[in-house]
Amino acid sequence: MTTYSRQPLVLVRGHGCRVWDEGGKPYLDFVAGLAVCNLGHAHPAVAQAAAAQLAKLVHVSNLYYTTPQIELAEALVRLTFADRVFFCNSGAEAVEGAIKLCRRYAATRFGPARFRIICMANSFHGRTMGALSATGQEKFWQGYEPLLPGFAFVPFNDLEALREAVNHTVCAVMLEPIQGEGGVKPPAADFLPAVRRLCDEQEILLVFDEVQTGLGRTGRLFAHEHFGVAPDIMAIAKALANGLPMGALLAKEEVAQAFTPGSHASTFGGGPVIAAAAKAALDLLSTPEFLASVRDKGAYLEGRLQELRAKFPIIREVRGVGLMWGLELNTEGAPLVAACRERGLLVNCTQNTVIRLLPPLIIEKAELDEGLEILAAALEATCS
Numbered sequence: 001m002t003t004y005s006r007q008p009l010v011l012v013r014g015h016g017c018r019v020w021d022e023g024g025k026p027y028l029d030f031v032a033g034l035a036v037c038n039l040g041h042a043h044p045a046v047a048q049a050a051a052a053q054l055a056k057l058v059h060v061s062n063l064y065y066t067t068p069q070i071e072l073a074e075a076l077v078r079l080t081f082a083d084r085v086f087f088c089n090s091g092a093e094a095v096e097g098a099i100k101l102c103r104r105y106a107a108t109r110f111g112p113a114r115f116r117i118i119c120m121a122n123s124f125h126g127r128t129m130g131a132l133s134a135t136g137q138e139k140f141w142q143g144y145e146p147l148l149p150g151f152a153f154v155p156f157n158d159l160e161a162l163r164e165a166v167n168h169t170v171c172a173v174m175l176e177p178i179q180g181e182g183g184v185k186p187p188a189a190d191f192l193p194a195v196r197r198l199c200d201e202q203e204i205l206l207v208f209d210e211v212q213t214g215l216g217r218t219g220r221l222f223a224h225e226h227f228g229v230a231p232d233i234m235a236i237a238k239a240l241a242n243g244l245p246m247g248a249l250l251a252k253e254e255v256a257q258a259f260t261p262g263s264h265a266s267t268f269g270g271g272p273v274i275a276a277a278a279k280a281a282l283d284l285l286s287t288p289e290f291l292a293s294v295r296d297k298g299a300y301l302e303g304r305l306q307e308l309r310a311k312f313p314i315i316r317e318v319r320g321v322g323l324m325w326g327l328e329l330n331t332e333g334a335p336l337v338a339a340c341r342e343r344g345l346l347v348n349c350t351q352n353t354v355i356r357l358l359p360p361l362i363i364e365k366a367e368l369d370e371g372l373e374i375l376a377a378a379l380e381a382t383c384s
């Protein structure tokens, strides 16, 4: 169905930071499946882990344990604030799980009146009805109302508005530590710590949607680590299995206890093939050396993007962290996306005017330079 305005490309093969179309033309991929292929395309460790498991045991149902799922859950718990993990198949599903866990925790602890969740304006949490209802952008709601009740929105970075929105009917605050689809918007330095303090004072759960910012994208395993705060619940997906569909819901023990046998489920969630792939990816993404290399390349990329901004007045602002960057243009971004594509570079445009760069985290500086040269040439061509 025509739910995408697609680029006119058929892609047949990928390797590292490059993909090839059916005519054999290579493209440097600064989209990486929208922050999914953090280890690049066709990564051998992920491919081998998935292939080996595919030949051994594909599916059994979550009525039973499997070793890959246990090992992945243990790794996620060891690497994060969380004590418990629930596996699902996408970001939206992880967000749905977060909404359900917040409501159930609050219902168990405080009674049924406490079900509302405060979200941020301009947020993005996914397309299922619950996740859509938590998404603070009316354009995504058109034609789908009535939405799920119980969501309120305040401007991102506005602590006063958040304080005013909190009352005894609120069970949680949910936000992306850095808004992704909303135009790559990092928070003010003190916003997340202040939100954490407010949630603690009011006994409200704090949920981070790290579907896009997680798994090394910002140069930390999870973006909230930059701000010295941890959530009670976290939704992750996108890069978790480096391109295979997987989501997860992470929570502290006390909160996770609100889910009891039969209260939530997923047929495919955490299946052994995907879990084996995810464990292989996580082992590589989570090392201190790898994350330091992302921060190093991110600082380099930032410098080069600021140079472009100084040279091309069409770029209003450059925003980002690690290898997640947005170039806010003072015009529509689609012609620049096309000009880059024609020259062999894939970039994405979000919010009509923000060019989003999400290269694979394994990228070499020489490949960053190559992409930036194409971007500069495309800017030159579309500006004149």
Ligand SMILES: *Cc1c(COP(=O)(O)O)cnc(C)c1O
Pocket (backbone or CB within 6 Å): 089, 090, 091, 092, 093, 095, 124, 125, 126, 127, 176, 180, 181, 209, 210, 211, 212, 213, 237, 238
């Ligand atoms: C992509 C995204 C989602 C939705 O993930 P799907 O796997 O497409 O359902 C949710 N939250 C954020 C922050 C995202 O970037």
